Amino acid sequence: MSPNVTNWLDDISTATMFLTRIPVPHRDQPPNLARAYRAFPLLGAAIGAVIGALDLFLLRVGLPTIAAAALALGAGALLTGALHEDGLADTADGFGGGSDKAAKLAVMRDSRLGTFGVLALLTGFVARVGALSAMPGSEIVLAMMATHALARAPIAVLAAVMPYARPDGLAAAAGRPDFVIALTACLVAMAIAFLALPAVSAIIAAIIAAIAAASLAVLAQRQIGGQTGDVLGAAEQVCEIAVLVTLAARAGQV
Numbered sequence: 452m453s454p455n456v457t458n459w460l461d462d463i464s465t466a467t468m469f470l471t472r473i474p475v476p477h478r479d480q481p482p483n484l485a486r487a488y489r490a491f492p493l494l495g496a497a498i499g500a501v502i503g504a505l506d507l508f509l510l511r512v513g514l515p516t517i518a519a520a521a522l523a524l525g526a527g528a529l530l531t532g533a534l535h536e537d538g539l540a541d542t543a544d545g546f547g548g549g550s551d552k553a554a555k556l557a558v559m560r561d562s563r564l565g566t567f568g569v570l571a572l573l574t575g576f577v578a579r580v581g582a583l584s585a586m587p588g589s590e591i592v593l594a595m596m597a598t599h600a601l602a603r604a605p606i607a608v609l610a611a612v613m614p615y616a617r618p619d620g621l622a623a624a625a626g627r628p629d630f631v632i633a634l635t636a637c638l639v640a641m642a643i644a645f646l647a648l649p650a651v652s653a654i655i656a657a658i659i660a661a662i663a664a665a666s667l668a669v670l671a672q673r674q675i676g677g678q679t680g681d682v683l684g685a686a687e688q689v690c691e692i693a694v695l696v697t698l699a700a701r702a703g704q705v
Contacts, residue, residue, distance in 0.1 A: 462490040470494050470603075472532045485626030488607035488633065492600040492640035496647075499599030502527040503592035510588060520583035524576065535691075538684015539575060540568030545681070546674045555674055556617055559681050578692050582699035593647040594698045600647075601656055602691035604640035605664030606683045607633040613668060616677035652701055656694045663693040 465487035468475040471494065502523050509519035528536055541559045547567030549555030558565070586594055611633040628636075640660075644653040667689050671682045 458486070459490070462487040463493060466490040466494045470534065471498065471530055473530075483626075485628050486632060488610060488628040489635040489639065491603040491606055492636055492643060495599035495601075495603035495640075496596040496643045498527060498530060499595035499597070500592055501530060502599075503595035506583060506591055506595075507588060516584040517580060520580045521576075524579055524583065535684040535687040536572060536575070538681040539688040540564055540572050541681040542671075542685035543571035544568040546670070552616075552675050556679070559675075559679065575688055575692050579695055582692075582695040585699045586702055590698075590702055594695070594702075597644040597647040597653065597656060598691055598694045598698065600640045600643040601660040601694050602687045604636045605660060605686050605690055607636035609664060609668055609678055609683055609686055613672065613682075614677035616671070616675040616679050616682070648698070652698065655701070656697060659693050659697045660690045663690045 461483065464475050465482040465484055467473050468482065469484060469487070470491065505526055506519050506523035509522055510516065514522070541561075544561075544565040544567045545555040545559035548565055549558045583591070583595075607628050611628045611630060641653070641657055644656055647653075648656065664686050667682070667686050668678070671678055675682075
């Protein structure tokens, strides 16, 4: 097996270990998370496929569309350990409740959930449930694959270009991906989107994801001077919500 293929397999294994609760066999060498960012969209597509397939199954056994969507998304959170939802909640609490950078970072590190975090989680979950329940059954799995792939590519980009808001956080410990890794993540996500969606929808979804990620990056820079692991998790959630809502709206126009 060529070294490049071996590296990709290692990256997929590392991404699986980091992004999901799926047990990964122990390896002799330490994981290279900075390089594994490029595999995040692949794992995102797999996670989206699981959520979409479960939603379809629940619809087929007769559950109402909203109930099926809520249960499928809840199962997706169990699969990922609610990693990104936790980042969204902590980021919302910090940005909304802290008076200055130090206070905001302290709130974000606090494991307790505050009002802003609750509102962010509720808003995001309801928006995703509404969007997923509005998707035609024939488009659910592919739309979820594209959504989750496109939502995870910006994690690599923000990790590569934004400064660390603190030197000892999860993002700093993971290491900084270089430009090639971030670009590869974007190309992988775009390839998945074009395979899963009509070309126009794929382009629009990618633009929406880029706008959502850039908006959060600007906000994080103003609020805390950079990125943390929570900010990266929040970026995934903001992009996921924006892309899924956009795809549902486009599906309703056809």
